[in-house]
Structures are given as structure tokens and as C-alpha cells.
Amino acid sequence: MGDRERDRPRTWHYGLVARWWAEFNTAEPAELAFYRSTIERAGQPALDLACGAGRLLLPLLRAGLDVDGCDLSPDMLARCHDLTARDGLVPALSAQAMHELDLPRAYRTIFVCDSFGLGGLRAHDAEALRRCHAHLAPGGALVLNIYPPYGDAAVWPSWRPERRLGLPEDWPETGDRRRLGDGDELELRARMLDLDPLEQRLTRQINARLWRAGALVAEEERSLLENLYFRNELLLMLDQAGFADVAVLGGYAGEPATPESAMLVFVAGKQA
Structure with a gap:
């Protein structure tokens, strides 16, 4: 690379x-x-x-x-x-x-x-x-x-070392699933992967799944650094x-x- x-x-x-x-x-x-x-x-x-x-x-x-x-x-x-x-x-x-x-x-x-x-x-x-x-x-x-950072109640506790032991978070079983304009359904799930307090950097991951007529037809995972x-x-x-x-x-x-x-x-x- x-x-x-x-x-x-x-x-x-x-x-x-x-x-x-x-x-x-x-x-x-x-x-x-x-x-x-x-x-x-x-x-x-x-x-x-x-x-x-x-x-x-x-x-x-x-x-x-x-x-x-x-x-x-x-x-x-x-x-x-x-x-x-x-x-x-x-x-x-x-x-x-x-x-x-x-x-x-x-x-x-x-x-x-x-x-x-x-x-x-x-x-x-x-x-x-x-x-x-x-x-x-x-x-x-x-x-x-x-x-x-102190305004996010879900993230701020993870600046403590003992809370970072629980990272990465598990994927939630279900996410936000909505119907698209063409009738397909799209679901997003997200989780926290890592928080580095020294670098002041948060890493999140997202999973996107596309459903058509009740069947899973596509799935993507990507990460975001903040x-x-x-x-x-x-x-x-x-x-x-x-x-x-x-x-x-x-x-x-x-x-x-x-x-x-x-x-x-x-x-x-x-x-x-």
C-alpha cells in the first residue's frame, strides 16, 4: 500500500x-x-x-x-x-x-x-x-x-482504561431498518471499535444490509475514524x-x- x-x-x-x-x-x-x-x-x-x-x-x-x-x-x-x-x-x-x-x-x-x-x-x-x-x-x-467528547454519554466513559476493555463492542442484533423508495429495505448497524484517548481518536464500524423481497441481497462493512x-x-x-x-x-x-x-x-x- x-x-x-x-x-x-x-x-x-x-x-x-x-x-x-x-x-x-x-x-x-x-x-x-x-x-x-x-x-x-x-x-x-x-x-x-x-x-x-x-x-x-x-x-x-x-x-x-x-x-x-x-x-x-x-x-x-x-x-x-x-x-x-x-x-x-x-x-x-x-x-x-x-x-x-x-x-x-x-x-x-x-x-x-x-x-x-x-x-x-x-x-x-x-x-x-x-x-x-x-x-x-x-x-x-x-x-x-x-x-x-464530554457531551456524548455513550463515548465519554470509554476514555477510562477499564471501560476500553469492553472494546470493540458487540454488534447489535438488529439495527435501523427502513424501506427505500424502490421497495427494497436497508438496515444499518453500528458499533464502537476503539477509542484512543492519547490520540483523541474514535473508531466506529458500520454494517449495511440490503433486503429485497425478504432476502438479504447485499452486505457491506466500513469503518470511520473521527x-x-x-x-x-x-x-x-x-x-x-x-x-x-x-x-x-x-x-x-x-x-x-x-x-x-x-x-x-x-x-x-x-x-x-
């Missing part, structure tokens, strides 16, 4: 999982309103970085906003293309990793929703922030969110990437973050 392939971000957003994302993952009203208002305030064009199958991109395009999409997974982008084409929309879509971002436009707004830190290499995350800064027009804004961040280290990374005037919000209501905030939203500006 070459260095490039070994360093490639490890995510599970391919194949059957991409199909699930396209069929069932839709934007929550609060997050959609937040990103729309952010784009209207910070300006266009905007870039949905890690756009996936278009969960946010599609409704933003429907609202008449100038938004491009970029994602690591060609499978997700293919689903995104199909969904936007149904509405007669033709967004610019690019298949690139965040840390390799190289697009021809300068953006007033770049947003990364629920995706920063996925893949496994912290050096990639730092480079991704530098690339975002370089792709912003002067006065533009980067918006990204994270879920601090780097875990706390507020202050991400503030330092944003500073090192060249950002200024960083606000940290406690969710999409726009209020400042508190110790009780289960999600942190960073709004980082590029100097005009």
Missing part, C-alpha cells in the same frame, strides 16, 4: 451507506435556518464542504443561494447530482478531500456541517483549515461545528490557520457556548 492510499481519510460514506444518506438524511429546520442566515449575512458564493448527498445543499439551492458542493466520496456526490437534477439544479460539485481542497472560486462563506475531524489524521484537519482560509475572500467566514476536539485546541488551530474574530456558539440558536453545550459552532472570519 502506497503512502497516499495509507493516508487517505477512512470514512464509511460509500455504497449502501451513501444510498441511506440520500434517502433518509434531511436537514433539521434549525440547522438549515442557521446556515441560510449565515450565508445571507457573510455573503455568496458559498461552499458546502463535505456536502454528502446534498442534505443542506439542496434546500439552500432551492432557496436561490449560490452554493457549490465538495465531498470526499464520489458515491455521495453521485447521489447529490441525482437529487439536484430532479429539481433542475446544476451545482458545481467537486470530489476532493478537505485537506486537498483546490477549487477555482473564492468564497464568502464556507461551512462544514457534522464532518470536521472525520478521516483519521489530525495533520489533515489542520491543513483543511489552512485550505479553507486560502479559499475565502477577504472578509469571508468559515463555519464549522463539533461535538465535544478525531475528537475540545474548544481551546480548535481555537488554536483556527488561529494558526490565519483566522481572526472567532465566535463559539452553543448550537444553532446563536447563543454563546456554555459548559452545558453539547454542540459547538465556530464562526471564524478572514481579515478584510
Whole structure:
């Protein structure tokens, strides 16, 4: 295995999982309103970085906003293309990793929703922030969110050595099984494989099974690496990437973050 392939971000957003994302993952009203208002305030064009199958991109395009999409997974982008084409929309879509971002436009707004830190290499995350800064027009804004590790009651106890003895978790006997638009059924099961508190890295595994007329016809397993961040280290990374005037919000209501905030939203500006 070459260095490039070994360093490639490890995510599970391919194949059957991409199909699930396209069929069932839709934007929550609060997050959609937040990103729309952010784009209207910070300006266009905007870039949905890690756009996936278009969960946010599609409704933003429907609202008449100038938004491009970029994602690591060609499978997700293919689903995104199909969904936007149904509405007669033709967004610019690019298949690139965040840390390799190289697009021809300068953006007033770049947003990364629920995706920063996925893949496994912290050096990639730092480079991704530098690339975002370089792709912003002067006065533009980067918006990204994270879920601090202490806010996840299922994961936080596993930072203790005695709890990690129980990893990897067993597969649940059943998962979330739903009917697709063509009548097939798709089931997802997930488990925690490992948590490395020194590296602050979580490894999860997903199992996707496709059922047709009651018979199992396809099954896939993939893993996802997630780097875990706390507020202050991400503030330092944003500073090192060249950002200024960083606000940290406690969710999409726009209020400042508190110790009780289960999600942190960073709004980082590029100097005009």
C-alpha cells in the first residue's frame, strides 16, 4: 500500500451507506435556518464542504443561494447530482478531500456541517483549515461545528482504561431498518471499535444490509475514524490557520457556548 492510499481519510460514506444518506438524511429546520442566515449575512458564493448527498445543499439551492458542493466520496456526490437534477439544479460539485481542497472560486462563506475531524489524521484537519482560509475572500467566514467528547454519554466513559476493555463492542442484533423508495429495505448497524484517548481518536464500524423481497441481497462493512476536539485546541488551530474574530456558539440558536453545550459552532472570519 502506497503512502497516499495509507493516508487517505477512512470514512464509511460509500455504497449502501451513501444510498441511506440520500434517502433518509434531511436537514433539521434549525440547522438549515442557521446556515441560510449565515450565508445571507457573510455573503455568496458559498461552499458546502463535505456536502454528502446534498442534505443542506439542496434546500439552500432551492432557496436561490449560490452554493457549490465538495465531498470526499464520489458515491455521495453521485447521489447529490441525482437529487439536484430532479429539481433542475446544476451545482458545481467537486470530489476532493478537505485537506486537498483546490477549487477555482473564492468564497464568502464556507461551512462544514457534522464532518470536521472525520478521516483519521489530525495533520489533515489542520491543513483543511489552512485550505479553507486560502479559499475565502477577504472578509469571508468559515463555519464549522463539533461535538465535544464530554457531551456524548455513550463515548465519554470509554476514555477510562477499564471501560476500553469492553472494546470493540458487540454488534447489535438488529439495527435501523427502513424501506427505500424502490421497495427494497436497508438496515444499518453500528458499533464502537476503539477509542484512543492519547490520540483523541474514535473508531466506529458500520454494517449495511440490503433486503429485497425478504432476502438479504447485499452486505457491506466500513469503518470511520473521527478525531475528537475540545474548544481551546480548535481555537488554536483556527488561529494558526490565519483566522481572526472567532465566535463559539452553543448550537444553532446563536447563543454563546456554555459548559452545558453539547454542540459547538465556530464562526471564524478572514481579515478584510
